[in-house]
Amino acid sequence: MAPQSLSSVNLTILGSASAQPSSTRNHSALALRLGGDVWLFDCGEATQHRIQKSNVKMGRIKKIFITHTHGDHIFGLLPLMASCLDGSGGMVNESEDGRLQSGSTEETQPLEIYGPLGTRAFIRTGIFYSYTNLGAPYVVHELRLPTDPVDGDYTTLPPRSPELPGRNIMQTNGAWTDIFPDEVVSVAAAPILHSVPCVGFVVTELPIPGKIDPKDYVPHLKRTNTPMSVMRQLQQGESVELSDGTILKGPLRRPGRKVAILGDTYDPSPIIDLALDADLLVHEATNAHLPRVDPNTKDDDTYESVEARTKSRGHSTPQMAGAFAKRIRAKRLLLNHFSARYAGNDDVDEEAKKIMEAIRGLAMQEFDGPVICARDFMSFDVELPH
Numbered sequence: 001m002a003p004q005s006l007s008s009v010n011l012t013i014l015g016s017a018s019a020q021p022s023s024t025r026n027h028s029a030l031a032l033r034l035g036g037d038v039w040l041f042d043c044g045e046a047t048q049h050r051i052q053k054s055n056v057k058m059g060r061i062k063k064i065f066i067t068h069t070h071g072d073h074i075f076g077l078l079p080l081m082a083s084c085l086d087g088s089g090g091m092v093n094e095s096e097d098g099r100l101q102s103g104s105t106e107e108t109q110p111l112e113i114y115g116p117l118g119t120r121a122f123i124r125t126g127i128f129y130s131y132t133n134l135g136a137p138y139v140v141h142e143l144r145l146p147t148d149p150v151d152g153d154y155t156t157l158p159p160r161s162p163e164l165p166g167r168n169i170m171q172t173n174g175a176w177t178d179i180f181p182d183e184v185v186s187v188a189a190a191p192i193l194h195s196v197p198c199v200g201f202v203v204t205e206l207p208i209p210g211k212i213d214p215k216d217y218v219p220h221l222k223r224t225n226t227p228m229s230v231m232r233q234l235q236q237g238e239s240v241e242l243s244d245g246t247i248l249k250g251p252l253r254r255p256g257r258k259v260a261i262l263g264d265t266y267d268p269s270p271i272i273d274l275a276l277d278a279d280l281l282v283h284e285a286t287n288a289h290l291p292r293v294d295p296n297t298k299d300d301d302t303y304e305s306v307e308a309r310t311k312s313r314g315h316s317t318p319q320m321a322g323a324f325a326k327r328i329r330a331k332r333l334l335l336n337h338f339s340a341r342y343a344g345n346d347d348v349d350e351e352a353k354k355i356m357e358a359i360r361g362l363a364m365q366e367f368d369g370p371v372i373c374a375r376d377f378m379s380f381d382v383e384l385p386h
């Protein structure tokens with residue numbers, strides 16, 4: 001059967017702050033809605049509070065992707081899991097003779113979590129020492145670097161129900177090219193350079209039906225009295241044989257949508273091949289040099305000095321994000337992960353708007369496609385390529 005295509009792909013920003021949250025920006029978290037499912041990318045502190053105030057439904061979260069284990073990207077994961085997985089506080093051994101023995105793990109699809117080495121240990125340890133009992137299963141798959149230990153996962157704590165055994169996914173040619181099989185989308189990832197091991201994810205919709213032009217087909221169908229309903233088969237790219245022996249072939253399938261979501265980085269070049277031609281690139285832009293716009297600009301700073309300082313901390317400027325968007329021929333760039341000094345209420349505050357427009361302008365010096373600056377609760381569709 002031909003693969004399905006998604007009815008919609010939508011991105012909601014739950015948190016767009018870097019290390020420090022502010023009253024207008026929360027820590028990192030993005031929700032990608034693929035049809036009815038929600039996949040979260042990063043889960044900073046208080047992400048579940050953001051979800052409650054957003055259009056994202058907690059019960060729809062099926063997968064969580066962690067770009068790296070810095071606290072501003074993972075501190076919200078345990079409380080979110082407790083809510084999603086029907087958690088409760090209690091005795092350590094409570095779940096061992098509780099609901100799970102009734103067979104609920106077999107019936108429920110586990111919440112799947114993907115992240116670098118340390119993700120599993122963080123979750124298992126946090127759940128154990130906070131005496132949290134989860135009522136539904138979860139599984140952690142780790143994206144392992146060649147330098148990571150082959151065995152072990154940074155914890156000596158044994159897995160405890162309802163944690164299911166996860167995979168340690170090894171690289172092929174420097175990337176994690178096939179993270180899981182799906183009939184609709186594929187997910188790949190590659191390491192990107194930051195101060196700690198960090199990952200960029202690329203979500204690709206499988207090829208979708210090609211564009212069909214009725215005038216190429218309808219006259220043939222009418223001539224041979226073929227029911228118009230075969231247009232549906234043709235639309236899926238299938239061939240149809242008419243009563244006079246003519247074979248009509250549907251249009252070739254075309255690439256679906258591609259979204260590249262990068263974690264913190266000062267150089268994401270290892271992900272170039274995977275992210276090429278992305279319809280949307282999410283790239284951090286933690287710091288910017290904004291003379292005459294940002295009143296906190298230091299007198300002796302220059303574009304070069306700010307870039308050097310930003311890189312030394314493992315981060316990017318808007319120009320670096322723009323240059324990368326150009327390099328991978330992205331259709332659209334979303335700047336994200338802003339320093340706390342850049343307020344996120346630019347929809348209502350003139351000062352904030354001036355600063356975010358200046359940041360956008362810096363990215364546009366390098367990239368001539370559309371640039372959006374992330375704002376918490378912003379939500380938009382990723383359109384099908386033309």
Ligand SMILES: [Zn+2]
Nearest residue numbers: 018019072264
């Ligand atoms: Zn960060």
Ligand SMILES: [Zn+2]
Nearest residue numbers: 068070194264
């Ligand atoms: Zn970081």
